[in-house]
Amino acid sequence: MGLREGESTLVVTDTEREEIGRAIFEAALSLGSDATMMVMSPRAVNGEEPPAPVAAAMAAANVVLCPTTKSLTHTQARKAAAAAGARIATMPGVTMDMLHEGAMTADYEQVSALTMRVAELVDSASTARISYKGHDLTMSLAGRKAIPSTGRFLSPGESGNLPSGEAYVAPVEGTAEGELYVDGSVAGFGKLNGPLLVRIKGGRAVAFEGVDAAPIEAMLKTPESRNVAELGIGTNDKARLTGIILEDEKIYGTVHVAFGDNSTFGGTVRAGIHIDAILLAPDLYLDDVLVVHGGGVIPDRR
Numbered sequence: 001m002g003l004r005e006g007e008s009t010l011v012v013t014d015t016e017r018e019e020i021g022r023a024i025f026e027a028a029l030s031l032g033s034d035a036t037m038m039v040m041s042p043r044a045v046n047g048e049e050p051p052a053p054v055a056a057a058m059a060a061a062n063v064v065l066c067p068t069t070k071s072l073t074h075t076q077a078r079k080a081a082a083a084a085g086a087r088i089a090t091m092p093g094v095t096m097d098m099l100h101e102g103a104m105t106a107d108y109e110q111v112s113a114l115t116m117r118v119a120e121l122v123d124s125a126s127t128a129r130i131s132y133k134g135h136d137l138t139m140s141l142a143g144r145k146a147i148p149s150t151g152r153f154l155s156p157g158e159s160g161n162l163p164s165g166e167a168y169v170a171p172v173e174g175t176a177e178g179e180l181y182v183d184g185s186v187a188g189f190g191k192l193n194g195p196l197l198v199r200i201k202g203g204r205a206v207a208f209e210g211v212d213a214a215p216i217e218a219m220l221k222t223p224e225s226r227n228v229a230e231l232g233i234g235t236n237d238k239a240r241l242t243g244i245i246l247e248d249e250k251i252y253g254t255v256h257v258a259f260g261d262n263s264t265f266g267g268t269v270r271a272g273i274h275i276d277a278i279l280l281a282p283d284l285y286l287d288d289v290l291v292v293h294g295g296g297v298i299p300d301r302r
Contacts, residue, residue, distance in 0.1 A: 001063050001087055002154040005032030010061035012054055013068060014042040020067040020094055033063070043070035045219070046092060046187055046245075047261050047274035050077050059084040065162075067091040071187075071246075074274040078159060079264045088159035093244040103163030103239035103247045111165040112150035115235045117299045118291070119167040122146035125286035128171070128231055130255060132181045132282035137200060137257070139228065140175035141286075147265050151236075165236025165250040170267035174203035176228035180257055184278030186216050187258075190243035196277070203228050205259055216275075220259055224271035230258035232276070233284065233292060235300075241280070248278050253295035255279045 003009060009028040013021025018039055028035040038054050048070060049055065055077035058064050064086050066072045071092035082088055098104060122128075126142040151164030182196040192212050199207040205226040208217040220226045236250040249256045256278045260271040284292035291298050 001065070001089060003028065003031050003033055003063055007033055007062040008060070009033040009035040009063045009065070010057050011035065011037040012040070012050065012058065012064065012066045012072065013037065014040050016042050016069045017067045017094065020096060020099070024065050024067060043068070045273045046071040047074045047272055049075050055080065058086060058088070061086050064088040065091065067094045069093065071274065073161060074261050074264045076264065082157045082159045085156035086159075087153045087156065089153055089162040090159070091162050091246065093246045095244065098163065098242070098244070098247060102242070103165060103236045103250050106151070106163070106165065106236050106238040108151045111236050112152050114297065114300050115148045115150045115165060115167050118233050118235060118297060119146040119148035121286055121291055121299060122167055122169050122233070127287055129285040129288070130180065130257070130279065130282050131285070132279055133195070135179040135181040135197065137176060137178040137180045139171040139177070139231065141169055141171055141231070144169050144172060144266050161246060161250070163236065163239065163247060163250060165239060166232045166234050168230050168232035168265070170262040170265055171228055171231055173227060173268055176200050176203045180277065180279075182277040182279055184241060184254065184280045185243050185245060185248045186212070186278070187245035187274070187276045188219055189216055191241065198277070200228060219273070219275055222271065224269050225260045225273050227260060227262065227269045227271060228257060229260050229262035229267060229269060229274060230256070230276070232256045232258070233297065235297060245276050245278070249276050251278070251280075253281065253292060253297055255282050255284050255292055
């Protein structure tokens with residue numbers, strides 16, 4: 001976060017992550033920050049807004065860290081705080097283990113460099129196609145700007161997850177068509193017990209098949225929640241499949257597609273929910289150029 005002595009730090013946590021929030025709060029104090037911690041009730045779903053006093057405090061701080069149970073990443077509160085100049089790290093579902101192992105231990109200069117290269121490829125593409133296990137999903141990216149979540153948030157207004165390592169974009173609404181084969185995990189559900197097949201028409205999920213289909217479909221209750229909201233590429237080679245989407249979506253060589261709200265990163269749909277689904281080793285084509293293959297990222301020349 002590049003925290004400097006005398007800067008204001010706000011730690012936003014909830015009653016289920018208070019121990020982690022306090023550890024981060026005490027670390028900020030030890031670095032000479034003017035630190036504050038706010039504890040709220042857990043949100044019901046990823047993307048639900050925090051209470052108004054929390055949102056106001058976020059916009060007034062230099063640095064904001066959010067170790068919470070549900071995600072504040074795709075909220076208007078996070079967007080407004082970034083616009084006000086706060087440097088923000090959201091940490092939905094973070095555990096004590098994740099502070100010491102896995103994605104948090106990566107070389108973030110390396111993660112940042114790869115993430116920026118992938119984001120540039122996404123930025124320059126007008127179409128995307130995911131091909132996996134005989135199922136294809138196509139979508140338009142025309143006019144949409146990729147977001148690099150590098151894990152290094154050093155300048156005013158920069159924000160993303162910690163741990164991090166992904167490049168993502170909001171596909172053009174209404175353009176996604178085909179079938180999505182998911183074999184990793186789903187936000188709000190965890191690791192899948194078997195493959196999940198999602199049929200998508202006109203930019204929205206219309207049918208779910210698989211052993212876990214019923215509870216996952218039940219989370220997406222409105223037409224807006226079924227919007228194909230995000231296409232993302234994982235770029236962190238230390239990330240593990242944990243069942244917690246915060247780390248799962250960062251796994252090197254994975255692709256994720258999210259449903260619901262994309263209004264905070266270039267889209268037009270407000271849904272009050274954002275649910276990511278992880279594909280472990282798909283092929284991803286940008287303008288018919290292979291960018292991800294078999295669990296590897298093509299631009300990475302290591």
